[in-house]
Structure formats: C-alpha cells, structure tokens
Amino acid sequence: MQSFTLWYVIGLFLKYLLSHRSISRLIKTFKFRMKKTNTSVIVRIATVPSVFGLQLAGQPALLRNAGIPTIWVSSPPEKWTEWPDDILVSDRYEVILKRQIAPYADLLALWQLIRFFKKQKPAIVHTHSPKAGLLGMLAAWFCRVPVRIHTLAGTPLSTATGIKKKLLFWAEWATAKCSTETRVSAPSLLRWGIGQGFLAPEKSIVLLRGSSNGIDLEQFNPNRFSKEDKQSLLLHHKIPEGATIWLFVGRLVAEKGMVEILAAFQMLQTQYENQVLVCIGPLEKERDPIEDECENYLKTNPSIFHIPWSNEIPLWMAAATALVHPSYREGFPNVLLEAGAMNCPVLVSSIDGNTDLISEETFGYLFPVKSSDALLSCMERFLQDAVVVKQAKSKKLYQYIHQHFDRKVIHQEILRMYNKRLLQLWEDYNRHSNS
Numbered sequence: 001m002q003s004f005t006l007w008y009v010i011g012l013f014l015k016y017l018l019s020h021r022s023i024s025r026l027i028k029t030f031k032f033r034m035k036k037t038n039t040s041v042i043v044r045i046a047t048v049p050s051v052f053g054l055q056l057a058g059q060p061a062l063l064r065n066a067g068i069p070t071i072w073v074s075s076p077p078e079k080w081t082e083w084p085d086d087i088l089v090s091d092r093y094e095v096i097l098k099r100q101i102a103p104y105a106d107l108l109a110l111w112q113l114i115r116f117f118k119k120q121k122p123a124i125v126h127t128h129s130p131k132a133g134l135l136g137m138l139a140a141w142f143c144r145v146p147v148r149i150h151t152l153a154g155t156p157l158s159t160a161t162g163i164k165k166k167l168l169f170w171a172e173w174a175t176a177k178c179s180t181e182t183r184v185s186a187p188s189l190l191r192w193g194i195g196q197g198f199l200a201p202e203k204s205i206v207l208l209r210g211s212s213n214g215i216d217l218e219q220f221n222p223n224r225f226s227k228e229d230k231q232s233l234l235l236h237h238k239i240p241e242g243a244t245i246w247l248f249v250g251r252l253v254a255e256k257g258m259v260e261i262l263a264a265f266q267m268l269q270t271q272y273e274n275q276v277l278v279c280i281g282p283l284e285k286e287r288d289p290i291e292d293e294c295e296n297y298l299k300t301n302p303s304i305f306h307i308p309w310s311n312e313i314p315l316w317m318a319a320a321t322a323l324v325h326p327s328y329r330e331g332f333p334n335v336l337l338e339a340g341a342m343n344c345p346v347l348v349s350s351i352d353g354n355t356d357l358i359s360e361e362t363f364g365y366l367f368p369v370k371s372s373d374a375l376l377s378c379m380e381r382f383l384q385d386a387v388v389v390k391q392a393k394s395k396k397l398y399q400y401i402h403q404h405f406d407r408k409v410i411h412q413e414i415l416r417m418y419n420k421r422l423l424q425l426w427e428d429y430n431r432h433s434n435s
Helices: 002-019 021-028 059-065 103-120 130-142 162-178 187-196 227-236 258-269 292-300 313-319 334-341 372-384 387-404 407-434
Strands: 042-046 070-074 092-094 124-128 147-152 181-184 204-206 244-249 275-280 304-307 322-325 346-349 365-367
Touching: 042 103, 042 130, 059 070, 059 407, 070 103, 070 130, 103 130, 124 130, 124 407, 130 147, 130 162, 147 162, 162 187, 181 187, 187 204, 227 313, 244 258, 244 313, 244 334, 258 275, 258 292, 258 372, 275 313, 292 304, 313 334, 322 334, 322 372, 334 346, 334 387, 346 372, 365 372
Parallel strands: 042 070, 042 124, 070 092, 124 147, 147 181, 181 204, 244 275, 244 322, 275 304, 322 346, 346 365
Antiparallel strands: none
C-alpha cells in the first residue's frame, strides 16, 4: 500500500508537470535537452527481453536487414525471459524494469534511461508493455526525443479497482501524454482508451486491421505436420488416442481465466469420457496467482497436462481438438491468430481484443467472461455441434487470418512507418541546418 500511495503522489505531481505549459517550456531548456539528434538510431524498450523474441518476433532481423541502427533495451534476463538470438549483444542495453509497482527501483530506472538517451540521442524511442512504456516515454519526453512511439497492446487498467485503478489510469495517461504517437493493437482497445480519457484520438492509431506483429504463416502452417507427427507428440506425453484435447496457451494466472477453465473441465469430465486438458505456459506465483486449491487440482488430475514451456506450439495446435482462451483482458491476442492459422477451432471469452477477431456466427465460439458455467456450456455446445459446423468456422478464420494478418505484410508496414518518420526528421534537420 505504501508503494501505491507513493507512486500515486508522484503521479499527481507529474500530471501537473505534464499539463502545465510554462513548466513544460522550462524543461525543454533543461540541461538534459538533446543538443543534437542522431537521425538514424531507434531505441526499442520492453519490460522483459522475451517480448522481442515472442510478441515482436522477427522485428530485430527486419530492422537490421533494413540497415536501421536499433538498440534494444530491457531488464536482465530471468527464467523464461531470455534475450532472443537475433539481437546482437552489442545492440542490447539492460535496465532493471520491475513488472510490479516499485517506486524506488522505477525512479532509478527512469534516471538510467534519461542518461542513456542523453548519450545515444536517438531519433525514435518505441516502447512496449506498461512499465517500459511509462518510464521510457517519460525519459524520452524529458530528453525531447523527437519521435516517441508507444504500443498499447493491453492494459491491467481494464480489470483494476480502487487506488490501483487510479494509479494505472495515471500511468496510461502519462504514457500517452508523453508520446507523439500511440499505436494500439486492437480497434476495440483504441475505442475503449479514448472513451476512458487517456488516449488522444488525433495521435492514436491501429496498424492495418490490428495486431502488433501479425502471424508467421510459414511457422503456423497445418500442412507442416503429418498424422504421424501428431501421434508421436501425444504418445510422448502419454495422452490416450482418440481423446478430446482442450488446449490452453498462456500464463497460468487468474486473469487468464485459469480458475474458470479448471472448474469447467472438472464438470465436463463428469459428463463426457476421454477428456484431456493441456496447459502450456508458466505457473506464475508473483502476479495474480491462482489459489492453492486450483493449483493442486491442476497438478493432481491425471487428465491435465501442464507444460511450463514448449517450442512445439504449432504442433500442439495441430493435434488439439480446440483452443480455449478464457482471458479477462486482452489487447490483440496472438494465440488466437496462431490457432486460427493452424485450423484449430477456438473458444474465447467475449471481451475486447478477442471479439476484434472472433465473432460467434463466423469464426469461433464465444462465452461470457469470468463464468465457469458459461464456459462449460460453450464446451458442451462445441462437442455437440456437427463436424462440418466446426470445420466451417475454422476455415473462415483461417482464410481471414491469411488475408489480413500475414507477418510479412505487417512488417513492411512497420518498416514503412519507421522510414517515413526518419525521413521527416532528416528533412527537418537539413532545413534547420540551411536556415
């Protein structure tokens, strides 16, 4: 509670600072102002380095091959959060960014980022994830970095309450206020952010149809795997042949709907035989953990298979009967793009983000969020539907994803926007030099 209160007081002060024009003009002339901008360097910041290899997979190689110097900033790696191989060691810079609220560590990280920006003088700072966004945008604004982009791909504000909600609102407001552009991953998230009052419509956009990175259609290709590949996977994990395999992919925490899926599966097993639940993802203890009773059920039910990490997600999606995604909040969920590209039927909670991609009558199955009974009913409806109905929904989703979310197309759009911003900066620099 002390951490919440301290950050809330700091937030009120910074909100006044950001809103007061005379103080803003004073800071522009402060000693940390950028004396000369390096008109070609981009800095990308995320709270944990695995973001660059998962949510932003392929973008490090994209920018390097395009000849755009890029420095990737994140926390030192921990378990499940390693740096991706396609980021050179010389292109990395580490700052301790705590995912939880930690005022003293956050202020230290902010100071380190300011000093780093002062030294590098980047043309563009582009942030991802809430903590990296807040500190990165504050530091970039303070240093007057000319182009400050934040990608909003979901926010805990949507499910927060009390003083935490006020604090998170201030954090999102300050992040957006300090940015020159906010890229929102989903149309519904853009509408919600504008309605909440922390996003400015004139500088907030959605890239194409949504998603921050699209989907690798070569990796997530159902034709890659044979019947023998799927059988071998199930045999290795001792999953009985002919079982109905419900697949969950993500962090095993409460806000991802783990309580609901475990409760629904428990009830489903009493009515249907040969049911299997495969949960792929880390069981987190620090942030929003599931209760001990749920964790014990997860570990002791012989029909539930928990896999903390897997590099065979496409194969699992090819082998699964359906993907279940009961999350409480989302930006634009990559896991639905992946499942859809693999022709895997999807059952999803009817929340913003999910509904940007899945609609009941065309692409998949929807159920009300935070309701294990509603999820159970949806799972039963799926089992009772004719095979041709399920295949029709999966085929339409597959075609829609191939048409609008090919990673190659989205990467070219990202590159085009970066080149446009860099060209504008170069023209401004030449114009001021000649005047």
